[in-house]
Amino acid sequence: MSRAGSAAARNFGAMTVFRGVEEIPAEFGPAMVAVGNFDGVHLGHREILAGVVEEARSRGMRAAAITFDPHPEQVLRPTQAPRLITPIEERLRLLGATGIDSVLVLRFDAALARLTAREFAERVLARALGAKSVHEGRSFRFGRGARAGVRELTELGAELGFGVYVHEAVRVRGMEVSSSAVRALVAAGDVRRARWMLGRPFAVVSRQARGRGIGTRLLVPTVNLADYDGLLPGFGVYVTRLKIKGRAFDAVTNVGNRPTFGEASFAVETHILDFEPVEMNEETSIELEFLTRLRGEKKWGSPEELKAQITKDVAWARRCFRLGRSIERSGGIDRL
Numbered sequence: 001m002s003r004a005g006s007a008a009a010r011n012f013g014a015m016t017v018f019r020g021v022e023e024i025p026a027e028f029g030p031a032m033v034a035v036g037n038f039d040g041v042h043l044g045h046r047e048i049l050a051g052v053v054e055e056a057r058s059r060g061m062r063a064a065a066i067t068f069d070p071h072p073e074q075v076l077r078p079t080q081a082p083r084l085i086t087p088i089e090e091r092l093r094l095l096g097a098t099g100i101d102s103v104l105v106l107r108f109d110a111a112l113a114r115l116t117a118r119e120f121a122e123r124v125l126a127r128a129l130g131a132k133s134v135h136e137g138r139s140f141r142f143g144r145g146a147r148a149g150v151r152e153l154t155e156l157g158a159e160l161g162f163g164v165y166v167h168e169a170v171r172v173r174g175m176e177v178s179s180s181a182v183r184a185l186v187a188a189g190d191v192r193r194a195r196w197m198l199g200r201p202f203a204v205v206s207r208q209a210r211g212r213g214i215g216t217r218l219l220v221p222t223v224n225l226a227d228y229d230g231l232l233p234g235f236g237v238y239v240t241r242l243k244i245k246g247r248a249f250d251a252v253t254n255v256g257n258r259p260t261f262g263e264a265s266f267a268v269e270t271h272i273l274d275f276e277p278v279e280m281n282e283e284t285s286i287e288l289e290f291l292t293r294l295r296g297e298k299k300w301g302s303p304e305e306l307k308a309q310i311t312k313d314v315a316w317a318r319r320c321f322r323l324g325r326s327i328e329r330s331g332g333i334d335r336l
Contacts, residue, residue: 015096018104021128028102029130031062033162035142037179038067040085041094043199044137044170044177051135051165053099062101064129067091068108075108082183083231085198090205104129117143117152126160135165172196189234191290201241201289204228204268207282221275225268225288232268233290235297239317242270243287244278252310252317253288256297273314273321292320 018024032052038045049065056063069088073081086094088105095103106112106124115123120143125131134157142148154164170177177197185194186202194202209226223242235256242249250273257266270288280286294313300306 015092015100016102017092018102020107021104021124024104024128028062028128030132031064031102031129032056032059032133032135033064033066033125033129033131034135035066035125036136036140037071038065038091038095039071039082039179040182040198041091041098042085042177042179042182042197043172044167044197046098046199047170048135048137048167049095049098049100051167052133055133055135055165056101059132061132063099064102064104064131065095065100066104066106066124066129067095068112069105070108072108072113075110076113082180083229085179085182085186085202085231087205087230114144117148118156119143121153121156121160125162131162133163133165135167137167138169183231186231186233186290189236189238189293189296191233191238192292195291201291202233203287203289204230204232205285205287207284208280208286209267209282221272223270223272223286225270225286226282228268233293237294237297237313239291239294239320240270241289241291242272243289244280244284247278249276250274250317250321251288252294252313253290254297271310271314273317291324 032055034048034052036045036048049063052065053063055061067088071081071084084091092103092105104124125134134153136150136153138150140150140153142153150164150166154166157164173193173196175181175193175197182194182197182202185191185197191202204225206228207226209224233255236254238253238255240251240253242251251270252273253268253270255268258269268288294316298309300309
């Protein structure tokens, strides 16, 4: 693994991203480090990363994180691999907001999977990053076959010159925070409790797709999400917020097969409330935040019945937004 450094490293705000060990300059360390998939960058991840940043600032060193692309499960068990809460570019944006100075994105492939815990600790933590302290959760596993945990990491650190700080699991409203728990909640449509674990609304960052014109016929301004490989909420109707070019629109979104219109046709279709024209095309990035679930998807007897239900959904969504803003003005935390 060369340490020559590379101009290919990119900045995400104040954070530098290295797409491989070979991009890290030889003079990079010393550093405080955290290793993980960090899918979702949820409250548990953020506690660990905050510990890295705090220690780095107090010791005058760099704060660094290591993550993997693709997700290891996509290589080791592709048929069982989870849909990602945050694809890599969105994950990097969220990591940049934690105060971390640098992120090393390691390509997870068969060669990386074969590295033993000792080889990973020696080559990546000690040699490449100059780690002086490593922060991890109690359940952290690493090395070939995920055979090593925080005990083995602590033993290797004592030998290689870095300390290990073990963080206990974060709990929110009685629930233990984890990426798998967030995925399960979102898949079940429970985006409200998922928001508690994430510390922000679950969101999808994508682009618009060509719609079938149904929204236009119903006289409801509509945006259809392009095909998306990441995690989506379970079928149903949601109160959402659509962000386009720095502007935010209150909205109602249907996730599902739109059975009322005959042959099943999966779509994430967003009806914008109080729509105002905004210039956009199929390449414009949009962010769709899922705030709460209104109901499950249902096949209606006719387009007219569906239109009547959309009117009810819009009324409920407006009520939710009014309530949320009232709570926000009063200093409450949970807006919806």
